[in-house]
Amino acid sequence: MQHESTSVAAIGVIGLGVMGKNLALNIADNGYRVSAFDLDVSKIRTAEQQALHEFGTQDRLTGFDSLPSLLASLATPRLIVLSIPAGKPVDAVCQSLIEAGIETSDIVVDTGNSLWTDTIEREQRYREHFHFFSSAVSGGEMGARFGPCLMPSGNADAWQHLAPVWEAIAAKVDSQTGLPLERTAPGQTDIQGEPCTAYIGPAGSGHYVKMVHNGIEYADMQLICEAYHLMSSGLGMSAADIGEVFGRWNQGPLNSYLMEISADILAQDDPDTGAPLVEVILDKAGQKGTGLWTAVSSLQLGCPAPTIAEAVYARAVSNQKSLREALSQQLAAPANPPQLDKENFINALESALLCAKVACYAQGFQLMAMNAADQGWQLNFADIARIWRAGCIIRAGFLQQITSAYEAEPNLEHMLKADSFAGMLAEHQQGWREVVAQGVMLGIPVPCISSALSYYDSYRAAVLPANLLQGQRDYFGAHTFERTDKPAGDKYHLNWSQSPRDLVKIG
Template identity: 65%
Template sequence: MKSKFEAADIGVIGLGVMGKNLALNIVDNGFSVAAFDLDKAKVEAAEHQAATEVAGREQRLFGVESLAEILASVKAPRVFLLSVPAGRAVDSICDALIEAGAIAEDIVIDTGNSLWTDTVAREKHYQGKLTFFSSAVSGGEVGARFGPSLMPSGDKAAWDRIAPIFTAIAAKVDNETGKPLERHQPGDVIEQGEPCTAYIGPAGSGHYVKMVHNGIEYADMQLICETFHFMQTGLGMSTVQIAEVFERWNKGVLNSYLIEISAEVLRQVDPQTEKPLVEIILDKAGQKGTGLWTAVSSLQLGCPASTIAEAVYARSMSTQKDLRLQLASSLKGPAIAPVSAEEQQQTIDALEAALYCAKVTAYAQGFQMIAMQAKEQHWELDYAAIARIWRAGCIIRAGFLSTISDAFEANDNLSNLLLAEGFASKLNELQGQWRQVVAQAVIKGIPVPCISSALAYFDSLRCEVLPANLLQGQRDFFGSHTFERVDAPKGEFYHITWSESPRKLVKIN
């Protein structure tokens, strides 16, 4: 089939919010794009926006009318970026491309929030038909347009072909400070700095890393919300006062995109009522599944990630609005007494410490999950690089990710961030304030499931002996599940003949 344009650097299939913005980002960085969507109006809108934004410059985004035409419009070796909903749509497009003439050397990049195991299966399924590759994308529509964090994985040779485009469109950070280099206008290009993308590893690893990123995001957001709730309910602070606290925190160790936007949300006034917008927003939180996937994966791995799981549960609890309204009148909590200005400031300082400690703990859980899954899947991952590519472009971008990267650089075998001297000493230093916040929340009746679960995780890890010895005794009593002994070699199992008299100790192996 003869195409009206035969030299595009890449084809973009799916021109929803993310696909269109990624296409425009690619164009900004000097590459040409052949664009296709089943909805012709989206193709026309993308063409029009590209022409408007690059007025006076060469047009580099061209719409096509079919998959056959997009195959004819991209120069070999052909690369296609797929931005469609996860699931059947991915397979449908891949199958249709093959039917239209795609070959094994053609690279199709899935940029949706696909489940990582689906990505592994797809790479195997399409082997010899096309080169299925994947890249998780973080940063939402603004990130897609002006610089996302990209987590590519799959065939290494495919990555080598894709890398020039991805490193160009990715968010950038300053090489010396580690701070994001922002661009906000169409046509802007940032060539200096370190790109927030790197080859993650074999098929599925990029989507797994992004899944855990989203789990950490759930936890980070919930931790901020619990802190807000404590200040509002326990300290009687207004939304503007809390916004001022968040703005101050954003200049210190808690510097992050989520703290920054939280302050902005709290300052927003509802146009209709002129009340703080946050007081008008219904307290029912949505979720798209990646946090749930992270919690499920932690259970499957046997990797404790209680703070991430509690963040998922907190969203589920928020949806129980009708039940909460019913029980609010019958389940009575403690009266919350006013606090002095001095007590308020002391508590705010303690909340800052607790938020930092809990945040570090959530990251520790996430990175341990990635490490355990990598070991199980035989992936060789660069954890320092993963932390670095999260420093800009993604939702959990934060100043202390540079510290996390440094910790992994200093110790290749770091199995948990809390083993890093810098984090261990800081949590030891701040744990008193962390405990104060949890204790005060319990006394005041303010739910802080993530902050408290993070503290329980910290306390559990520092315990040489946990009550699992009693638990294993219970299991042996009712189910003959056996147990190991502290005074015997690992791997030797024993059982007590509980139903006999006298009871005997039996070595099982």
């Protein structure tokens, strides 16, 4: 660790926790000199030692014990990456950088899971001191080290300085197949392929896209868990047998990182007891808030995203373990649960999972589109689907189809309007319906699979019962209604409390 500059580095990294350290090593691995800082001196030393071990030299990553010395070590305009917890710590570091002498031409990149509205506010707050830029990061520890998915947004000129670094360190995919070209060890930096990063748009847009990514992730995980529950409780299958089914599905249209790791988890025995590990893991799920933010945003925009919301609720229900245990002894189960044909049900379940996954992604892309319209952003949805194909938690072969759909029709109003998806749902919907029906009859909760089907059926319906709802609203609150036989926008009210009940045109 050094106390003053001895050479010029290309980029600084502040925050050397799991993600920050691995991002710094990834950047250094790709030929950039990195200056690093953390309030915890031991983390600086750990990063330096790992860099020396991996690269055989101390020149790639150098630690500094103060922000002024880190700033002095960097080429100008300075490029500084923050990998620190979202919220107040971001502002604390930004204020410290101002006190340390950061300049107006310098660029500070927030890579944490910040709320997108906070990012917009910070760009305004710090513009007189430096360029505040943001880039959401997905992929976890291994992604950060060997190729994450990166979603940058903010000042377009600042992006030009960051772009070469981000394109170098990002995950890569084969441009023809869309499949990941994985890097698994230091020095594997010559992989040629499309980088999983692209400029998303103005301040906040990258963090919004990442937020929706995480909402989709919540739903995708819950969908797989519901399939596991149906096979475990409905068919009486062992964890290992379910893992084999997931492994088989992973070779087809359901190919994804989450399916792959689910198969691996189900095959794992507990080192202590020898029982399937999944059966000794307590069924209480944690969350860090981004799924909740996605559900809240959908409600604020009036954009239906029921499958994402149900995934958040499922985690909430899981945490009420003691109440569930008590009610399981009190609430009645179905009296005559059906007997399932194992092979037919597993085939139907594969169809259900595929259809629900399509509906889930459609919800996420519609949500991004509606917020983009609200914020005046011009989002490239083909690019977003393209960069999600590798390096992130929801990476999946299925994203190649989404990429193609938006490439063919950039202004696609809704993902389900693409012929490829409408055809897929038509082909597989019968199995989807059978699974939901059987889940209900078995008494096994399938909130995400069933909400996705209701979402599909709601958009399939040219007429919904909201006409009665508007009648109810007008009855108790004089909220008015439009008529099917009059021009759009004309409002009417019926004087429900009078006799005779007169119809009045309002406005």
